[in-house]
Amino acid sequence: MITTALRLFRTEGYPATSWRRLVEEAGTPWGSAYHHFPGGKEELGVAAVDLGSAVVRRTVRRAFERSDTPAEAVRWWFDKAGQVLVRDEFRSGCPLATITLEMSGRSPVLTEACERAFADWHALLTTLLAEHGYQEETSSALAVAIINNIEGALLMSRVRRSTRPLDLAVEHVRVLLDAHRTAGSWLVE
DSSP, X not given: OHHHHHHHHHHTXXXXXXXXXXXXXXXXXXXXHHHHOTTHHHHHHHHHHHHHHHHHHHHHHHHHHTOSSHHHHHHHHHHHHXXXXXXXXXXXXXXXXXXXXXXXXXXXXXXXXXXXHHHHHHHHHHXXXXXXXXXXXXXHHHHHHHHHHHXXXXXXXXXXXXXXXXXXXXXXXXXXXXXXXXXXXXXXX
């Protein structure tokens, strides 16, 4: 049911996806759905955010494990995101973006779940970049830039029905990574 919710929230949106549709598409008995999610759709939404966040974290870890440099890892990650966009005919994107955009400020519970997920991505990227020799404050700032680039590129890719924005974002991130690899602190004193 959580996987179904994540898919529907990504493609249809959170408010547009009814509890009835979630239960029916998941093939879950009504009683079972309420047993596992007594808080209803909002509780399921949090579980979907958590699942989407975990999928991204696994993808990022895999990207860094299979790559020699952070720039190669980002290229692999963004390429995988582009493949998902093409597969889904540009109807999906970031597993958190739609819920974040639609529910931020409307549901404190979902807003907190999304905020936690983005913080987890930031922490993971910061750690991985530091393991590749970037200073801690630089790693943190670069992690924000990487997340901002993929989020913006996914949105623009959906609108343009092209993965070109992701390709451009990869190049921007590569330039940032190269510039700050040995430059020291990201922050201007």
